[in-house]
Amino acid sequence: MGQSDRLNAITQLLGDECVQTILKETTQEPMSAAELNEACAASRATVYRRLDELTDRGLLVEQTKPDPDGHHHTVYAASLDRVTIDFVDGEFEVTVTTQQRAADRFTNFIEGLYDE
Secondary structure (H helix, E strand, O other): OHHHHHHHHHHHHHHHHHHHHHHHHHHOEEOOOOHHHOOOOOOHHHHHHHHHHHHHHHOEEEEEEOOOOEEEEEEEOEEEEEEEEEEEOOEEEEEEEEEEOOOHHHHHHHHHHHHH
């Protein structure tokens, strides 16, 4: 996917009201699809499509939430930290920065110790 296609895809996705609500809500705390469906003024199918799109683009992560009664639930958490659009040499460049999970930060730290 070229930068122009990526710019269009990201801006179209982030311009969607349902996506904005999902990212806003899941930045506060991980939420289930059912909870997000209640928060969004959209159909259940639309919410699930947006969850898939956001997850595919790495802007949202799925997590498993254990339940004391033995059931496990899937919840979603925003991983989007920043979207930067630069205009360089007559072309737009899109940079999407995601939050790094604690486990990934730890792994990178340990791996960095051995790279020196």
